[in-house]
Amino acid sequence: MTVLARNSIRELRYRPLRTLLTVAGVAVATAMLADMLMLGGGIQRSFGDLLESRGYELRLSPKGTLPFDTEATIPGFAGLWDSVAGVPGVERVAPVLALSVGAEVEERGPAASRDAVRTLSLGLDPDNRGLYDLVEGDVPGAGELLMDSRLAEALAVGPGDRLRLAVAGGLGAWGRTASVRVSGTGDFVFATVRDKPLAMPLEDLQALSGLGDQVSFVMIRVRDGHDPESVRAGIAAVADRVEVVTLAGISDRLDERLSYFRQVAVILGTVSLFVAALLIGTITAVSVSERLGIIAALRAIGVSRRRIVGDLAAESIVLGAVGGGIGIGLAVVVAGHLESILAGLPGLPAAVRFFVLEPESLAAAYGLVVASGAVAGLIPALGATRREVTTLLHREEP
């Protein structure tokens, strides 16, 4: 460290209150910036990771919708199945029917009663693990269902117990009912905080609902070595009455829907960065103006302008580095609290994270604050060293 930089840093220690307040301000601004950077891209990355982790690269859904978007269905899917399965690159076709049902433990009364739990039921191929992970028991066979583990806990039931299910009828009334055995419990990866789904064989749910061979969406697994986009185009060519999307396409749609979030994050993040830079710039400007006499004397002695500016900037860099470091820690704590608040947002899988703690985001926030603080500190330092030495000396010396 140079002698001048040592002086600058000791100046910070000499004025502890001013330094503490500035560091606190920079820390809060850095925390805000880091959280906004995490929020800006976090949800999309988290959702993308969740989609990719399940091993199905394509989705078919009714025109203009995405899976779990609406209650619209694809009618007559049995007729499409062979065409879709025959597209080169398609390894597996897994249709899913999603319906709202009422469920109640059988011995506690009829499912059609007002005490029935309203939940989402998924009719699927039980071997399709793209939507759930088995926690306890077995996958459901005919006449059986797999319960969300949270719902099983809430209803105090487990494998072997029986539930009565009812599908919604007209005018809010319950329609058909069926008695089913609980084969096991599981975690449903795309379930929202409010959803506590059930899963049962597709044919059983189709029969219960009377919807015939209708399905809500279809998951398609692409063979290794095949480009999902090419397979998507192949399916779209044979199934023009459905929407065919890749995981990237789903991510893009989500990105469009979350663009407000991102815009807000960008604006708040930018404001935070400006606040940090202004704080550091202001303190450096005050500090420089207090030392104009010394700056003039140093220049008169022959210390180069570049050296003086660099050493004055050391003060700004220290403020940015210390405030930024504390701010990153604060950002992690605040992100945890905000995550718990936003986790209840309807319509998004509970497994999706709004704030993804990525070293890149934290490093970017830290780097931006330190760099902008250094630049903000350079401006008054440069301004002071550009002033006429003799004018400053005349002013400082009586």
Next chain:
Amino acid sequence: MRGAGGDTVVAAREVTRDYRRGRTRVRALRGATVTVRRRDFLAVTGPSGSGKSTLLHLLGGVDLPTTGRVVFLGRDLATLSVEARASLRLHEVGLVFQRFHLLPMLTAIENVELPLAAARVPRRERRERAAAMLERVGLEDRLRHRPGELSGGECQRVAIARSLANDPAVVLADEPTGELDRATSRRVLALFQELNAAGTTLVVATHDLELADGARRRIEVVDGRTRP
């Protein structure tokens, strides 16, 4: 004597210096001439606003004349770039200010090290030289004290040690006793005389008649002009 120019360290010939104050042009010097030779101890006296400080700044290359020439060790200062003048000041000119202008957060020895560090003297050597300079001005027991812990006279002696750090061709002191009491001023004069006797060339701008009388030679600046 270092460099070209024989026995002359610095010479100003018929220099003028104009300043702008708002829309007004102020002529601080109106044709000053002075020659400083090796081992000189020159006192520049004159009333406030007569142009003493301006003349000192021109002699040290801190400023350039509006007209006239200043030749320092054989080099016309007007022909040097800003960086070259800064380098010349760093290596060949020692400056002492009325208000000392010591860095308050640095110790006495660190303040004296400053011009040595700027001249890229290695750390160990600059520490040794700074300690030797402080010993020379009688502050060997104040090396680790900060300016706030020193008296005005001690601060000025630190500033004098700083001005001597790079072994300059000339030390220019602008009202070095202006902030000091009579007794301390006398000690500063004694130090200057001791340094001059040891070979240091000194130019001192002062109101202090006792300090001026203690110099070997004296010129007066009146209304921007020098008088022997």
